[in-house]
Amino acid sequence: MVRWEPGARERLQAAALELYVHQGYEQTTAAEIARAVGLTERTFFRHFADKREVLFHGQEEFRQVFVSGVVSAPAGGTPLELVAAALAAAATFFPDERRSYSRLRQQVIDAHPALQERELLKLAAVADAVGAALRDRGVAEPAATLAAESGLTVFRVAFVEWLADEGRSMLTVVREVLGELGTTTAGAAGALPPG
């Protein structure tokens, strides 16, 4: 008889998503999640800093994929080409098989402002890391921050479309949205004439 089953973290994550989906985030207590997998509330908080964090595993890896895209992009590119490389790398993080899981998770997040806050903070951390990677490759400010933030904007818009449209891959959607960004922001320099 084992004293504890392995993979406590993963089991807690799975149980949390399940409960959040079926009875709502606020209606679910940490103790309840722990009990569902045969652990105590105390153990839950040993693995996760708070009730939200349990939905945001794999975040460091996600950030790293973005950064690696910038790092391994060919030399001589514009800031936006570096960001495009980061987006292409990020797209590999979302193969079609992942769509239904992502959809479920996003449905929970969209229903609770507390979770939206956490997600925005995580994405902001990714943008910061991409900005730092761009500066490492010699991009000056404010171009580095603008390019990084624009990249995350493209990611967010593309992600919503990818979740909604069964037919297209994340990479395809990213490519399209990136193209739209260029069209949309063209001529920004002249958009606000001197008063």
Add this chain to the structure above:
Amino acid sequence: MVRWEPGARERLQAAALELYVHQGYEQTTAAEIARAVGLTERTFFRHFADKREVLFHGQEEFRQVFVSGVVSAPAGGTPLELVAAALAAAATFFPDERRSYSRLRQQVIDAHPALQERELLKLAAVADAVGAALRDRGVAEPAATLAAESGLTVFRVAFVEWLADEGRSMLTVVREVLGELGTTTAGAAGALPPG
């Protein structure tokens, strides 16, 4: 003898900022803020949904200024020109006299992830409102969302510069950053060549 002084909300806000600055957000309890202005903890929570919200008054007005910029922009403009109008309107929200208050508030927010989360959510709400205003003026998706998000990116970058640089007005900084955005995102369509 009056039972209560007027302006409970405002007094709570001022006391909260003061305490957050001097002893930190986490070290300050809601009861303490309330006591500082002669009220009870229960009354604090009647005015603010939580301890963070006390730092985010004037948010609806701020959002409205952005939206009004889009609404009152001249007809026939590109999406980015509408957003530029929104940014120009938003800049009036930050006259130079406001800088030292804004700096203090931002210093508190920057020190606490919980407050950063809330700020990101508020700014996301502004972006959503701007996006909706753009759609109302006939801008299609995803251009509306991309333009709105890009506008908020410009705002965020400009705000940081405005806080740091005593010499320039918010409008001036916004104009410059908006110009940089155009330069940075130029050629986005070709940045991610087909695989």
Add this chain to the structure above:
DNA sequence: GTCTATAGTGCGATAGAC
């Protein structure tokens, strides 16, 4: 593991403003 402070909610009572 246990113990505790704090956040935040629900409800009823009270005291003024009008």
Add this chain to the structure above:
DNA sequence: GTCTATCGCACTATAGAC
């Protein structure tokens, strides 16, 4: 009288300290 701000109390859950 109504309306609203405040208070007081009991309560749960989160989260951190020990």
